Amino acid sequence: MSRIITVGAAQMGPIQKDHSRSDVVERLIDLLRQAHRSGCDLVVFPELALTTFFPRWFVDDITQADHWYETEMPSPATQPLFDEAKKLKIGFCLGYAELTPDGHRFNTQILVERDGSVVAKYRKVHIPGHEHNEPNRPFQHAERYYFEPSMEGFGVWKAFGGRLGMMICNDRRWPESYRVMGLQGVEMILCGYNTPIHYVPDPSQDILQGFHNSLVMQSGAYQNGSWVIGVAKGGVEEGVDSLGQSVIVAPSGQIVAQAFTTDDELITARCDLDWCAKYTGTLFDFDRYRRPEVYGRITSQRGVVID
Ligand code: CDT
Numbered sequence: 001m002s003r004i005i006t007v008g009a010a011q012m013g014p015i016q017k018d019h020s021r022s023d024v025v026e027r028l029i030d031l032l033r034q035a036h037r038s039g040c041d042l043v044v045f046p047e048l049a050l051t052t053f054f055p056r057w058f059v060d061d062i063t064q065a066d067h068w069y070e071t072e073m074p075s076p077a078t079q080p081l082f083d084e085a086k087k088l089k090i091g092f093c094l095g096y097a098e099l100t101p102d103g104h105r106f107n108t109q110i111l112v113e114r115d116g117s118v119v120a121k122y123r124k125v126h127i128p129g130h131e132h133n134e135p136n137r138p139f140q141h142a143e144r145y146y147f148e149p150s151m152e153g154f155g156v157w158k159a160f161g162g163r164l165g166m167m168i169c170n171d172r173r174w175p176e177s178y179r180v181m182g183l184q185g186v187e188m189i190l191c192g193y194n195t196p197i198h199y200v201p202d203p204s205q206d207i208l209q210g211f212h213n214s215l216v217m218q219s220g221a222y223q224n225g226s227w228v229i230g231v232a233k234g235g236v237e238e239g240v241d242s243l244g245q246s247v248i249v250a251p252s253g254q255i256v257a258q259a260f261t262t263d264d265e266l267i268t269a270r271c272d273l274d275w276c277a278k279y280t281g282t283l284f285d286f287d288r289y290r291r292p293e294v295y296g297r298i299t300s301q302r303g304v305v306i307d
Contacts, residue, residue, distance in 0.1 A: 008035035013263035014237035021077035048191035069099035086116035122166035123150035144287030182224030225279030234262035
């Protein structure tokens with residue numbers, strides 16, 4: 001029996017600062033309904049899909065930013081999304097800022113099954129940007145001020161008839177993210193992102209943003225024999241232009257669907273999970289070919305050590 005997940009990558013256009021949660025949830029529900037009409041089992045929304053990308057501003061007292069975080073999920077504002085998904089029997093993956101009851105702040109993504117139950121929660125591991133205000137920048141990328149890195153790492157969960165993992169934005173640039181999930185037999189990785197086109201520390205990379213985006217996800221998919229679903233919040237948000245180019249990548253590394261706008265746009269693909277074994281059972285048969293005995297530096301060392 002073939003194992004197909006029909007996936008919708010629900011790219012979003014910008015969310016401006018004054019857009020309310022309920023405005024945004026209406027957009028998410030519209031994308032969900034489109035996905036249902038296209039026969040999707042699962043819809044993937046971007047990183048921080050409920051708000052503008054608020055780490056672009058610094059506040060002196062972090063509690064002034066509390067209103068950007070969710071303290072419960074579902075909340076009164078997001079309950080209509082959960083209700084509609086359950087009614088349509090469609091699952092979803094949603095990124096949001098999480099403030100826990102004991103005051104921890106995470107960049108979080110949840111996976112919700114077709115019956116409305118939350119089956120998995122992932123908190124971002126690789127937190128990019130800076131922790132202090134850098135007033136000379138055209139905009140901040142203060143994720144390291146607003147979020148602590150997860151100590152839980154990368155899980156893989158049985159859901160939608162397969163083995164699914166999650167990562168968030170900057171995680172997609174690190175081969176370790178994919179490999180830790182690959183070693184748990186992942187078959188589909190769900191990844192939301194917000195990527196400003198202008199990379200302040202090195203503007204020579206600006207023109208390469210689209211190339212790097214597909215480069216890392218195509219490599220990660222191929223080298224681990226997994227589907228990768230990369231979903232952007234793109235377009236000009238509060239004056240900052242962000243990459244679209246959401247993609248659905250097959251275990252072969254080939255792009256099977258790609259967004260062509262920077263707005264709310266659904267792309268879909270029928271993803272055969274059995275395609276994964278063509279790679280994990282041959283070239284990337286980890287058990288047969290990997291050499292962990294010579295990879296010690298990968299986990300024992302953080303930065304470069306020059307002997
Ligand atoms: N959201 C996120 O992780 N964005 C980063 C931007 C580059 S680091 C300032 C990314 O890796 O796309």
